[in-house]
Amino acid sequence: MLMPTNKKNEKYTPPFGQMETFLPFWYKIVPLVIYFIEFMSLLVVGSIAYDTIETPTARRENVLGGSAPFFAYAAGFFCPVQVVGVVGADWLPEYTEMFRKQGVDTTGIEIVPDGKTFRWSGKYHENMNDRDTLETQLNVLGTFKPKLPENYRRSQFVFLGNDAPATGLAVLDQLQGADLVVADTMNLWINTTRADLDALLKRIDGLVINDSEAKMLTSESNVVTAARKVLTMGPKFVIVKKGEHGAMFVSEYETYVVPAYPMENVVDPTGAGDSFAGGLMGYIASQRGNLDGETIKNALVYGTIAASFGIEGFSFDRYKEISRTDIDTRREAFRKMTSF
């Protein structure tokens, strides 16, 4: 961008009349833009992992995974994203660069110089839905205490990936009153740290949860009843993820359902739930947190579409090939398949 200054061009007339000290015309805009980017940013706190994945047809070792990366990349299609997480000395600068290109701020990722990044290894069954965890090495994640950079604390939209509930609570204590806090959780925390989880549920606006885990959390066998019961535990809304069967949003007066995008080419479902949450929260943040019915349905759909691309490749392979335009094209195809 060419900067209009008196030095470079003596004849230049500033647009708002002659001034003694001429400042670039955008001098007031820049801080405002920075303020709004922070204000509208979506903060995610979650695990960052190196995954080793085996499917019936292929195997990949130590590829990037974890709830925060998948969430952040998917959300990055819709709004600026800030990530808080922890990695070891084995963190690769190429990942920082990949996220920067996607509009994801990674200054909140703590690098432990003498540590190793969290590792997870799993094997998918023939149906590509069920999987067995083969190995988990917590490494630096085991002692992770999240510390939000100063400029992250004003975030209005916050997602707590499925870390220990205590981590989520520690994040909430550092925030300056977010507009919308949504958390994910999992069977491990339901079974082992239930008191923390109950405390967290009272402090969040929405819960994203698998259907089987919603049933486990509430001891209900019907998924709608389970979702309604979660509402009595604190959250104002619940989003139930049903994997290849879609997702459901339940609040006191509203229910929205969306099927999954029909897929034949499932390469690696790892991170699909986090990508779904990323697309969903990213779209809501891009609509400034508006939560009317149309926005919620579209958020469910964008989450679905983001996840559908993610699982077409290992790790971030497929994501790196696509843009927001591809997401919108598939969204329109999906609308034709489903809306009546």
Add this chain to the structure above:
Amino acid sequence: MLMPTNKKNEKYTPPFGQMETFLPFWYKIVPLVIYFIEFMSLLVVGSIAYDTIETPTARRENVLGGSAPFFAYAAGFFCPVQVVGVVGADWLPEYTEMFRKQGVDTTGIEIVPDGKTFRWSGKYHENMNDRDTLETQLNVLGTFKPKLPENYRRSQFVFLGNDAPATGLAVLDQLQGADLVVADTMNLWINTTRADLDALLKRIDGLVINDSEAKMLTSESNVVTAARKVLTMGPKFVIVKKGEHGAMFVSEYETYVVPAYPMENVVDPTGAGDSFAGGLMGYIASQRGNLDGETIKNALVYGTIAASFGIEGFSFDRYKEISRTDIDTRREAFRKMTSF
């Protein structure tokens, strides 16, 4: 209806001028109406059963069930229906009356005077999706040879419930070229009468099938791939039923998906798949067999809504309380939950 005749009223002037022999003005209309009712009728051939059902909270003995009754009642909300099936001397006239009120012609139901109606007994698990068959007594169904009444043979829309494929083939041989023939099938026929099933598949337009059975039929683990493979076996389209997860329509160039209607109050899921098929085919018949995208999506939705009412009560308990208006009201609520 008051009949205008010269005898009753000497001063009556017929609307189309004086005639020597005055015939009622509708004398040409009646056969035309009869012709069109037959022409637009939806024919269903399937099992008729007395079910004994156990759920976690209740039990019913010898209530009406079977693929043909559930299909016919659901379809009856949309178009005239003709039923072909077989029952024993234990058939109750109240069922004939119930169907008559719903616009279902039961003259094609053969009553075997010295026989007993087919009986099925099953027990549902806590989740109300899985069930165990406790007992099956074929009775009159074991030797059933379908014979279509003369006025059934002109039916343009035909549904073959999940009887033995040989029964379906025998029905097709008696038809005078239907416009749209759709069949259901099940694991039993896939495993035991595969040759007949393959022959049937080549003679039908569409197949309605459970997701697990679609996978079994094609030896594929992905449901979309399985549906596509069914298309190579004969049918021009496949409708995959996924129970509480909705349904999917797949043809060579089209895919439509619809989630299930979110339900908390599932009393008895028996017959849900047949009710779904009934609502679906009934709507298509009411649209004179039009198979454009909007009609197909609406057919999937009407099938879903019909089934959602059916499972709110045992047997036909809930159906008997509702009308087409209730179906359309719930359809609109469902549209608001899903369409974006």
